[in-house]
Amino acid sequence: MSSDYEYSDEERGYYDDEDEEMMSADDASASSEDGMILDTINDSKGKKKSYEVEYDSLSQTAVEDLMKADVEHISAIFGVDADVASLLLRYMDWNKDRLIDKYMDNASAVSTAAGISPPTKASSPGPERSKRATRATRLSPSAKKPSPPPEPFVCPICFDDSQTQTLALACGHAFCTECWSAYLTGKIREEGEQRIACMAEDCGVVAPDSFVLRALGNDKATVTRYEELLVRHFVGCSKNLKFCPYPSCTHTVSCHAAASRAALTTIVPTVCCGADPRHKFCFGCPIEGDHRPVLCAVAKMWLQKCRDDSETANWIKSNTKECSKCQSTIEKNGGCNHMTCKKCKYEFCWVCMGPWAEHGTAWYSCNRYDEKAGIDARDAQSRSRASLERYLHYYNRWANHEQSAKLSVELYVKTEKKMEEMQVTTDLTWIEVQFMKKAVDEVEKCRTTLKWTYAMAYYLEKGNAKELFEDNQRDLERAVEDLSELLELPIEAETMTQLRQKVTDKTVYVQKRNEIMLEDTAAGYLEGRWSWNTPVEGFED
Incomplete structure (x- = not known):
């Protein structure tokens, strides 16, 4: 879109000081003393905004059900048991269509490649040869003599001849149960493998799930880890699924809207795994946390520039x-x-x-x-100096908001102390002082937005579109700083009522400004309004 595009005040989403006062007055008249206005705002969060994407949160059990459905589907088509179907799917990275095509062409080759059965040998002795040898033994006179006792089994791994319990895969390579257990435990817990081949040298037969569970026995920790690895492999092979990156979290997110690279030029797919409201991350890239409103490709460019010497x-x-x-x-x-x-x-x-x-x-x-x-x-x-000064302008402001967001932990601690002080110095209950925590939550969220707006502004082409963007950025930043100042005010019983009303009104205003910032940017992506001053992935001609 050309840079001479003009915007009306409604398109810009402007609020002047009088508008803010009117909003505060209206919000104050519509709210009760227990902060119902914030509850109403929170209730509206269930409605999808223009800058949000549709996604589903899945527990590990839910993902296992999806895996089970795929296994049953393949098992019914090929007429094989669940173990074989699972190994086939894992070999083909859970691509059912590709597996069906390959298996129908040459089932034996696919089964061998998947580790289900060993390669066939043309000259290998078969059952008929063994039967003939047995019949020959029976017909010979020496067959009447008692046969010698069988030699004791010696495990090829530990060389223990006292082991009585052995296990073997389809290849027939037998090892003692203890060696199998130790081998599988190491592969699962130390190497993180979910397709574990036979211990015999140069054997490609893979242990099916039932064999692994039998060999591990009562080792519940290793079994749990094995099941988690299976889920991770399934999720990693699907474009529609992504594992929550937060430590110790086993939840998964399903997002079809961000499955293609082309979609990432018009949306910023921020999702939440559902296990914890703080577990927000981008479905489209590995960047930590929420980087709205800037696109994944632009955010990557900015971070690389910040890291680059x-x-x-x-x-x-x-x-x-x-x-x-x-x-x-x-x-x-x-x-x-x-x-x-x-x-x-x-x-x-x-x-x-x-x-x-x-x-x-x-x-x-x-x-x-x-x-x-x-x-x-x-x-x-001169150009080099000007380029450096321009970069530092945006970087310093980006880093300032990032540092402020990192200090949010300290702000939460200070706010909790203030909330306790309010209960002591006033007649407010614990529920009634929650407006302070909600204000801190909103400040932290908006600082994250502001941080990434400076990364986006650095790459935006000059023009009316950028002016609109920077106007919304300015209004949000000013509102956030005003709310931050209110949170720093001392607690006094005489002014508690006024402070509470001011914080509540300003929290609503800040949230509205943040929504305007995100919604207008999202609309700009869909309309093709934003132009970049450097080539961006996905926008090349």
Whole structure:
């Protein structure tokens, strides 16, 4: 969309100071003393906003049910048991359509590749040969003699000949139960494997689920870990599922809206696993937490730029030069262009970097010797300095909100103390002082939004669209700072009623400003309103 697009006040979502006072008055008249206005706001959270995506939260049991349904589906089609169907699906990364095509073409090859059965050998002795040998033994005179006692089983792993319990896969390689248990436990708990091959050398037969559970016996911790690994593999193979990245959380999120890369150019798929309201993350990328309103590709670019040492190089380029003789880095600390390197004592001109002795009294002639090169050099330095200053403008504000968000833990502690103080100094109950905690929650949420708005603004092309974005950004930032100041005010019984009303009204206003920021940005993505000053993944022509 062209940059001469004009917006009405309604499209901008503006509120001036009078609008804010009217909102506060209306909100105050509509609310009761127990903070019902905030409860109404919270109830509205159940309605999907334009910047939100549809998703479902799944427990590990729910994901296991999905796996079971796929296993039963394949088992019914191929006429195999659940163990075989599970191994086939895991081999094909749970792609049922691809598995059906491959299996129908060559079932034997797929079964061997999946580790269900060992490769067939043309010259291997079969049952008929064993029967003939038995019949020959019976017909010979020596068969009447008593057969020697069978040799004791010796485990090929531990070489213990006293073991009486053994286990073997379809390949027939037998090992004692204790060795199987130790082997499977190590593979599961230390290596995190869910497709575990036979212990025999060069054997590709894979242990089915029933075999693993039988060998592990009563080791519930390892069994639980094995089941978790199966779920993780299933989730990792599905574009519609994503495991919650928070430590020790076993929940999964299903989001079809963000399954394709093309969708990530118009939405920011922030989801919550459901196990904890704080477990918010982006379904479309591995960036930690909620990075709305900026797209995944832009957020990745910004974080990479912040990590990249190129900004340090830009600063050095903007403020220093290298000595032409010894290549030492020199910083100009005065107005004179006659420079002397402290290391090698080489004298040169700061403008053209040429020897100072050649300048004589008419040192300005260095520009005329290679005027274009001199101008280009100075322009390049100016551009580098301007680029650095622009980056620092956005980075400092981004980092400031990030630091403020990290300090939210301390703010929560201070707020809880204030809430306890309110109960002591006033007649408010614990429920009635919850407005303070709700205000802190809103401040933390809005600071996260503001942090990422600066990352987005850095890459936005100049124009009316960016002006709209920065106006909404300014209004939200001002509202957040006002609410933060209210939270820092001392608790006084005489002004408690007024403070409570102000905090409640400002919390509602801040939440509204945050919604305007997110909704307008989301609408801009869908309308193609935003233009970028650098190539962004998914927006290439």
